[in-house]
Amino acid sequence: MAVAENIRCSHCGAPVEFKPGEIIATCKYCGFTTVVETGQAFNFEHSLLLNRFDGTQIEEPIRSWMRSGFLKPPDLAKKSKIMEKNLVYLPFWVVSVEAKTSYKGIFERIAPPVVKEGKIQKEYNWLVLAREAAGFPTREYDVPLEGKIPYDFRKIEGFAKVLNSEIDRDEALELAKQQIEAHHRYLLQQDVDKIIEMYTDINLKQMVYLHAPVWFVKYEYKGKTYQLIMDGAAGMALKGDIPSSKF
Ligand SMILES: [Zn+2]
Numbered sequence: 599m600a601v602a603e604n605i606r607c608s609h610c611g612a613p614v615e616f617k618p619g620e621i622i623a624t625c626k627y628c629g630f631t632t633v634v635e636t637g638q639a640f641n642f643e644h645s646l647l648l649n650r651f652d653g654t655q656i657e658e659p660i661r662s663w664m665r666s667g668f669l670k671p672p673d674l675a676k677k678s679k680i681m682e683k684n685l686v687y688l689p690f691w692v693v694s695v696e697a698k699t700s701y702k703g704i705f706e707r708i709a710p711p712v713v714k715e716g717k718i719q720k721e722y723n724w725l726v727l728a729r730e731a732a733g734f735p736t737r738e739y740d741v742p743l744e745g746k747i748p749y750d751f752r753k754i755e756g757f758a759k760v761l762n763s764e765i766d767r768d769e770a771l772e773l774a775k776q777q778i779e780a781h782h783r784y785l786l787q788q789d790v791d792k793i794i795e796m797y798t799d800i801n802l803k804q805m806v807y808l809h810a811p812v813w814f815v816k817y818e819y820k821g822k823t824y825q826l827i828m829d830g831a832a833g834m835a836l837k838g839d840i841p842s843s844k845f
Pocket of ligand 1: 610
């Protein structure tokens with residue numbers, strides 16, 4: 599178990615808790631955000647996406663996810679018992695960039711093979727989870743960014759948990775670059791079979807630190823427990839375990 603430590607909030611003086619590995623911490627009494635290492639104010643834009651569901655309301659999109667899709671047992675919504683519903687505001691970096699990849703490769707699907715050159719040019723609001731934990735479906739999460747507001751601690755429900763960042767701005771930018779390059783490498787394989795060279799140029803437009811509401815749900819179906827992750831802003835399932843529907 600990680601032991602929490604604390605620093606003093608330079609805005610309201612309350613203790614701001616952080617755990618080992620966390621590097622940006624938000625005061626739960628006033629919403630002020632501090633860089634743990636320096637004790638200085640966090641100087642970048644800090645945004646919040648609002649959660650639209652309380653503990654009862656979130657059951658509707660959960661049941662609706664259970665009812666949809668032919669891969670699920672037909673009685674899933676009816677027979678499942680929701681065991682846990684925890685609202686967590688997860689920290690993300692939203693990296694807004696223009697990314698250009700130039701490449702040269704060999705197209706081998708015809709004979710004789712030919713050398714081809716091309717460009718991929720795209721704009722992204724690339725999402726980087728600001729936690730070391732693996733397993734969160736960041737790529738499946740189409741964050742409704744138009745709904746973001748400046749971070750406001752008064753909008754955080756008393757029962758919710760707010761997680762601090764374990765990844766700083768530079769590290770997040772580096773991760774975004776690597777992930778975008780890997781994504782472009784995947785895309786250009788539709789055009790060439792063997793890459794001779796590729797170069798990706800990333801033009802950073804904006805970086806926003808964002809807390810987004812995510813519901814971590816546990817449900818029981820026929821004696822087994824399954825997990826489901828729901829987006830609290832739009833009520834969409836991000837990732838869910840589905841019981842095998844074999845009888
Ligand atoms: Zn404070």
